[in-house]
Amino acid sequence: MALDDRKLDVLRAIVEDYVATQEPVGSKSLVERHQLGVSPATVRNDMAVLEEEGYIRQPHTSAGRVPTDRGYRLFVDRLSTVKPLSPAERRAIERFLVGAVDLDDVVHRTVRLLAQLTRQVAVVQYPSLARSTVRHLELVPISTTRLMVVMIANTGRVEQRVVDLPAPIDEAQVTTLRRLTNEKLCGSKLADTPPLVQALVDESAPELSAATVALSTVLLETLVERHEERVALAGTANLTRGGLLDFQGSLRPILEALEEEVILLKLIGEVEPITRVRIGDENEIDNLRSTSIVSTGYGPGVTIVGGLGVLGPTRMDYPGTIATVRAVARYVGEMLAQN
Amino acid sequence: MALDDRKLDVLRAIVEDYVATQEPVGSKSLVERHQLGVSPATVRNDMAVLEEEGYIRQPHTSAGRVPTDRGYRLFVDRLSTVKPLSPAERRAIERFLVGAVDLDDVVHRTVRLLAQLTRQVAVVQYPSLARSTVRHLELVPISTTRLMVVMIANTGRVEQRVVDLPAPIDEAQVTTLRRLTNEKLCGSKLADTPPLVQALVDESAPELSAATVALSTVLLETLVERHEERVALAGTANLTRGGLLDFQGSLRPILEALEEEVILLKLIGEVEPITRVRIGDENEIDNLRSTSIVSTGYGPGVTIVGGLGVLGPTRMDYPGTIATVRAVARYVGEMLAQN
DNA sequence: GACTGGCACTCGCTACAGTCGAGTGCCAGA
DNA sequence: TCTGGCACTCGACTGTAGCGAGTGCCAGTC
Numbered sequence: 001m002a003l004d005d006r007k008l009d010v011l012r013a014i015v016e017d018y019v020a021t022q023e024p025v026g027s028k029s030l031v032e033r034h035q036l037g038v039s040p041a042t043v044r045n046d047m048a049v050l051e052e053e054g055y056i057r058q059p060h061t062s063a064g065r066v067p068t069d070r071g072y073r074l075f076v077d078r079l080s081t082v083k084p085l086s087p088a089e090r091r092a093i094e095r096f097l098v099g100a101v102d103l104d105d106v107v108h109r110t111v112r113l114l115a116q117l118t119r120q121v122a123v124v125q126y127p128s129l130a131r132s133t134v135r136h137l138e139l140v141p142i143s144t145t146r147l148m149v150v151m152i153a154n155t156g157r158v159e160q161r162v163v164d165l166p167a168p169i170d171e172a173q174v175t176t177l178r179r180l181t182n183e184k185l186c187g188s189k190l191a192d193t194p195p196l197v198q199a200l201v202d203e204s205a206p207e208l209s210a211a212t213v214a215l216s217t218v219l220l221e222t223l224v225e226r227h228e229e230r231v232a233l234a235g236t237a238n239l240t241r242g243g244l245l246d247f248q249g250s251l252r253p254i255l256e257a258l259e260e261e262v263i264l265l266k267l268i269g270e271v272e273p274i275t276r277v278r279i280g281d282e283n284e285i286d287n288l289r290s291t292s293i294v295s296t297g298y299g300p301g302v303t304i305v306g307g308l309g310v311l312g313p314t315r316m317d318y319p320g321t322i323a324t325v326r327a328v329a330r331y332v333g334e335m336l337a338q339n
Numbered sequence: 340m341a342l343d344d345r346k347l348d349v350l351r352a353i354v355e356d357y358v359a360t361q362e363p364v365g366s367k368s369l370v371e372r373h374q375l376g377v378s379p380a381t382v383r384n385d386m387a388v389l390e391e392e393g394y395i396r397q398p399h400t401s402a403g404r405v406p407t408d409r410g411y412r413l414f415v416d417r418l419s420t421v422k423p424l425s426p427a428e429r430r431a432i433e434r435f436l437v438g439a440v441d442l443d444d445v446v447h448r449t450v451r452l453l454a455q456l457t458r459q460v461a462v463v464q465y466p467s468l469a470r471s472t473v474r475h476l477e478l479v480p481i482s483t484t485r486l487m488v489v490m491i492a493n494t495g496r497v498e499q500r501v502v503d504l505p506a507p508i509d510e511a512q513v514t515t516l517r518r519l520t521n522e523k524l525c526g527s528k529l530a531d532t533p534p535l536v537q538a539l540v541d542e543s544a545p546e547l548s549a550a551t552v553a554l555s556t557v558l559l560e561t562l563v564e565r566h567e568e569r570v571a572l573a574g575t576a577n578l579t580r581g582g583l584l585d586f587q588g589s590l591r592p593i594l595e596a597l598e599e600e601v602i603l604l605k606l607i608g609e610v611e612p613i614t615r616v617r618i619g620d621e622n623e624i625d626n627l628r629s630t631s632i633v634s635t636g637y638g639p640g641v642t643i644v645g646g647l648g649v650l651g652p653t654r655m656d657y658p659g660t661i662a663t664v665r666a667v668a669r670y671v672g673e674m675l676a677q678n
Numbered sequence: 679g680a681c682t683g684g685c686a687c688t689c690g691c692t693a694c695a696g697t698c699g700a701g702t703g704c705c706a707g708a
Numbered sequence: 709t710c711t712g713g714c715a716c717t718c719g720a721c722t723g724t725a726g727c728g729a730g731t732g733c734c735a736g737t738c
Contacts, residue, residue, distance in 0.1 A: 026730050026731085027730075028729080029729095041683070041684090041732095042680085042681055044730090044731065045680095047731090048732080059690095060689065061687095061730090062688050062689040062730055063690075063730070064729080064731095135479070135481070138477045140474070150477065150489055150491070152499070156501075160441055160497045234598060236594050236598065237598060239594070240589065240590055255579065258575075259573060259574070363701090365700065366702080367700080377710070377711085378711050379701095380704095380710075380711055383702065386702090387703080399719065400701090400702075400717055401702070402702095403700080403701065404701095681737085682737075682738100683737100684734090684735090685732105687731080687732085688729105689728100689729100689730095689731105690727105690728095691728090692725100693725090693726090695723090696721105696724105697721085697722080698720085699720090700718100702717075703717100705712105706711105707711085708709105
């Protein structure tokens with residue numbers, strides 16, 4: 001059965017009221033608080049249809065209605081209009097992000113800002129190495145048989161690893177190796193480096209070849225194969241808002257999921273600039289079936305280098321959250337573009 | 340009034356039972372589960388004294404007794420014997436820490452290990468910069484007026500900052516600057532660098548002096564003055580064990596406190612190798628008055644470069660926790676010494 | 679045909695009374 | 709000094725009753 005406009009209005013009103021009050025909403029209070037132009041009895045009939053279609057449900061027989069995941073989905077897709085941010089919010093974003101001293105700082109400020117603005121759990125992925133290009137590789141001798149390799153990416157990320165060398169190496173050789181690796185790899189995307197690293201090994205002088213192999217192994221293994229993604233998290237305290245009514249009483253599974261970087265990356269590691277909204281059961285992670293996640297990609301200009309987003313109860317202010325997440329992503333992109 | 344040995348035995352039994360069962364313990368069950376050699380009535384008399392002295396209390400009139408913070412304190416100071424770790428635990432620690440590829444990895448593995456072994460919230464401070472020495476300073480030009488300075492410390496920490504230069508600088512000048520800074524600063528403790536940095540500025544060639552000032556400002560401000568300490572956190576999900584009975588029902592203040600790096604540093608940023616135990620109200624942070632913290636310093640050899648510890652309910656297994664925290668700290672120290 | 683007012687019904691919530699039992703404090707006696 | 713016994717306290721649990729928000733249905737109206 002097709003839902004006419006008024007039924008959609010009723011659904012929208014239910015979602016808005018429930019999000020605001022956190023209490024099942026009944027037909028009477030609905031007509032009181034919204035200009036629906038009909039009587040409670042009519043609304044009740046509409047509600048019955050909406051329930052039959054699976055958009056709302058009754059927690060118990062004599063209670064009001066609550067949106068289902070499907071109801072929220074319809075609301076997000078068709079019924080909500082994106083709330084523009086208030087000037088105060090815009091200013092807050094700018095003030096908060098300006099003055100960051102390095103990438104770590106940008107990411108930390110961003111994640112805290114996002115948590116604060118949305119009053120939910122915020123997650124920000126560091127710019128992905130796979131989508132970065134190499135700006136510089138530095139080799140620092142630690143001992144004659146150990147080398148620290150420091151990679152600086154164009155996104156500002158800095159990664160370091162220690163390489164154990166099979167044989168001692170002297171200053172001059174380190175210098176040569178440094179020059180060679182930089183010549184080969186600088187400016188190339190990290191995802192494209194494997195053939196270049198191979199070429200490096202092939203072309204290296206005999207006396208350096210053992211060291212080059214060791215170095216290339218580390219580069220490939222730790223930076224490319226298991227691409228080292230990182231995330232920052234903030235606002236877990238916000239999970240306790242709504243006094244355990246959300247999340248069916250137990251924070252445990254959610255906190256557990258949030259400790260797994262792999263899971264967080266799955267949630268917000270976006271490749272596309274679109275904003276994704278995952279509502280309750282739509283989520284792939286079992287522990288998070290009682291939550292909703294709003295995520296989007298960010299990057300300087302049009303390219304996306306990482307993702308960010310927030311996690312909260314399915315009962316969340318979707319329009320506001322979506323607007324905030326998008327705005328923060330845009331500002332972060334601008335910050336990155338400046339560097 | 341002095342407490343005789345049996346009263347201390349009773350207190351120890353109460354603490355142990357309460358930690359195990361999480362329920363107020365009565366005189367009858369106490370004599371059943373421990374060989375006290377006296378009757379419940381006698382125990383009751385002892386309990387009355389212990390309560391008068393403030394070591395235990397009754398949640399309500401007709402309930403058993405529960406240790407107070409003061410009772411735990413006495414238990415920790417005089418009644419508990421340190422539990423040696425099981426061989427299985429020792430093996431677990433070694434297996435878990437071996438194979439870390441860099442400092443980040445060591446810290447992350449450590450904090451997760453600690454959370455897992457103690458089943459509590461774990462916190463690990465990165466080796467303090469203030470107590471590290473400079474191994475190498477690398478300058479990487481980003482543009483003609485921007486320089487990224489990467490500092491590598493002997494503890495494995497790598498910090499980077501971007502320096503905005505007042506005037507363009509060319510390759511050769513960067514090389515000179517790099518050589519000068521390394522000559523001056525390498526090998527010195529970061530805390531001791533201010534005069535050295537000043538000397539660097541004073542002695543630099545006129546055409547480099549502007550750049551040197553900019554560089555030194557960044558070095559001093561971001562690395563020395565607000566000494567950049569970092570911490571890692573894991574196991575927040577463990578706060579939900581004991582189903583909200585601990586922590587008087589609300590996790591909120593605790594989660595909030597755990598989000599503040601400054602607070603975490605205050606808790607575990609140790610300078611001395613001793614193990615500290617803060618019990619409930621002894622804690623300086625208001626939000627954490629319902630928790631206990633066991634912390635200790637770690638470092639290669641005898642010097643301490645950072646702190647680590649765990650946070651849990653005052654009702655925690657102190658002997659076991661203390662033993663685990665110490666053991667992990669020792670192993671981490673060994674790991675660091677190897678590098 | 680769509681909407682409305684009215685009415686009977688459901689059922690969670692709260693308050694209250696009653697019972698049970700773990701645990702206590704105290705006291706007299708060994 | 710310790711012990712057994714006894715009266716007492718009070719939280720936890722159970723069952724009952726009344727309240728009220730909210731529903732579904734139906735007959736009547738525009």
